[in-house]
Amino acid sequence: MNLIETRDLAMAFNGGLIFSGVNVQVPSGKTVSIIGPSGCGKSTLLRLISGILPPTTGEVLFRGEKVIGPSRKRVLIFQNHALFPWLTALENIEFALEANGLAVEERRRQGMQFLAQVSLDKFSDLYPHQLSGGMQQRVGIARALSADPDLLLLDEPFASLDSVNRETLLFELARLSSESQKSFLLVTHDIEEAIFLSDEIYLMSGSPGRIVRRITVDIEKTEKIIDLKQSPGYLNLEREIHEFLFTNR
Amino acid sequence: MRIVQGLSPILVLILLWELCARFGLFNPIVLPAPSTVLVTLLEMIGSLELFVDAGRSLVRVLAGFTLAVMIGTPLGLLLALNQRLSHWFEPLIHFLRPIPPIAWIPLAILWFGIGDGSSYFLTMVAAIFPIILNVHAGVKSISRHHFEVASSFEASRGLILRKLVWPAALPYTLSGYRIGLGVAWMTVVGAEMVAARSGLGYLIHSSQDLLRTDRVLVGMMAIGTIGMLIDVLLRRTELWLAPWLNQR
Numbered sequence: 001m002n003l004i005e006t007r008d009l010a011m012a013f014n015g016g017l018i019f020s021g022v023n024v025q026v027p028s029g030k031t032v033s034i035i036g037p038s039g040c041g042k043s044t045l046l047r048l049i050s051g052i053l054p055p056t057t058g059e060v061l062f063r064g065e066k067v068i069g070p071s072r073k074r075v076l077i078f079q080n081h082a083l084f085p086w087l088t089a090l091e092n093i094e095f096a097l098e099a100n101g102l103a104v105e106e107r108r109r110q111g112m113q114f115l116a117q118v119s120l121d122k123f124s125d126l127y128p129h130q131l132s133g134g135m136q137q138r139v140g141i142a143r144a145l146s147a148d149p150d151l152l153l154l155d156e157p158f159a160s161l162d163s164v165n166r167e168t169l170l171f172e173l174a175r176l177s178s179e180s181q182k183s184f185l186l187v188t189h190d191i192e193e194a195i196f197l198s199d200e201i202y203l204m205s206g207s208p209g210r211i212v213r214r215i216t217v218d219i220e221k222t223e224k225i226i227d228l229k230q231s232p233g234y235l236n237l238e239r240e241i242h243e244f245l246f247t248n249r
Numbered sequence: 250m251r252i253v254q255g256l257s258p259i260l261v262l263i264l265l266w267e268l269c270a271r272f273g274l275f276n277p278i279v280l281p282a283p284s285t286v287l288v289t290l291l292e293m294i295g296s297l298e299l300f301v302d303a304g305r306s307l308v309r310v311l312a313g314f315t316l317a318v319m320i321g322t323p324l325g326l327l328l329a330l331n332q333r334l335s336h337w338f339e340p341l342i343h344f345l346r347p348i349p350p351i352a353w354i355p356l357a358i359l360w361f362g363i364g365d366g367s368s369y370f371l372t373m374v375a376a377i378f379p380i381i382l383n384v385h386a387g388v389k390s391i392s393r394h395h396f397e398v399a400s401s402f403e404a405s406r407g408l409i410l411r412k413l414v415w416p417a418a419l420p421y422t423l424s425g426y427r428i429g430l431g432v433a434w435m436t437v438v439g440a441e442m443v444a445a446r447s448g449l450g451y452l453i454h455s456s457q458d459l460l461r462t463d464r465v466l467v468g469m470m471a472i473g474t475i476g477m478l479i480d481v482l483l484r485r486t487e488l489w490l491a492p493w494l495n496q497r
Binding site: 005023025047050052070071072074075076078080082084086087091095096099100127147 | 392394395397398399400401402403404405408412413416417419491492493
């Protein structure tokens with residue numbers, strides 16, 4: 001069953017069309033990526049699916065019901081992590097737990113658990129600017145998970161990370177998606193990330209954006225990204241996506 | 250080193266001034282010698298007179314400032330968060346703001362008479378505009394992403410106000426308080442010169458009538474010193490209330 005289904009979504013800002021005719025499905029428990037060039041409206045698309053923004057036309061269905069506003073069942077994770085700089089790592093997570101109606105002690109206890117899940121329980125009292133970029137993003141992910149969403153919407157979560165941090169986080173996300181029943185919708189312009197994490201990939205073209213292709217990733221995932229990147233299945237897929245993106249710029 | 254740098258010109262100036270006075274270069278009523286002012290200062294400290302007047306001024310400023318905080322803070326928040334309200338009231342605020350607080354003195358005397366009431370009102374008027382405008386700017390400076398995060402978690406209005414809007418705007422708000430208190434302090438002196446019978450402003454004004462220029466100078470020194478201390482104190486408070494700004 002599809003957790004998310006969009007029907008002919010279109011979005012315009014100030015009369016300018018950003019994208020149109022977007023039909024995307026996210027099956028329950030799966031990870032889906034959308035790859036496209038900058039400016040094709042990927043981030044906007046995530047906001048429509050989360051419910052933060054209403055679409056100009058078309059609709060988003062969540063478990064078959066029309067999305068009419070934001071919900072903690074569909075949580076956004078931002079490229080710049082969007083942690084609250086005035087709250088410590090723990091307090092950032094407690095914010096989500098408090099929004100969920102938990103009492104003080106329960107917030108503290110669960111907050112520490114979620115921090116431990118991303119191995120940051122030792123850093124609970126540090127403010128975001130005292131953490132590295134990778135740690136900040138992990139707090140952002142822990143904060144999103146603490147709301148117990150069915151769907152995590154990730155807006156280029158690796159864009160500002162160095163390669164080591166990025167790979168660590170990629171594996172953490174892969175582990176999360178395989179261990180939990182949660183679905184992930186990832187927006188990126190990085191082919192490697194998309195192939196590594198996804199069950200399905202949508203290719204989007206630019207201005208105005210539209211979905212041009214849907215690809216099922218059925219290659220075997222390896223322990224290391226470097227091994228994956230050298231497997232024939234990966235290389236074929238990468239070539240296919242790469243060529244498609246370049247011919248459809 | 251920096252203290253020496255800052256103090257040397259002042260000391261040189263005082264020394265020159267003392268010499269000029271000793272050689273009778275000017276009338277002591279126009280400008281008394283620093284040594285005379287010092288003696289007067291010690292007298293007024295000894296008799297506690299200076300403390301009484303400073304205390305009266307401080308109480309007035311704190312009363313007016315507290316009113317301004319209590320009215321100005323929610324008003325700034327409301328105007329920043331409610332588009333419709335801001336369309337209605339922003340022009341009014343921008344019209345009232347450029348009127349100097351001391352221009353309100355005649356009205357204050359008519360409405361509240363000579364005394365504390367007028368001073369409370371005038372210091373409140375002085376402090377409230379920097380507070381409203383800074384709180385407003387603080388809220389407007391909050392990233393759209395942070396509001397999106399909050400609505401993504403379905404945070405209640407109360408939670409958004411407590412954990413997002415208030416702390417995010419706090420650096421601006423505290424600057425507003427600091428500026429507001431500074432302007433209020435300057436205003437209370439003006440207010441007391443006309444609309445009160447006590448306080449540092451009244452002290453310098455009445456001393457001028459008595460040709461006691463030494464007392465005028467002591468009063469001015471007290472006004473400057475207290476104003477400076479208030480500013481330092483509030484800067485400290487900023488670092489204490491917004492610890493996430495410390496280690497930047």
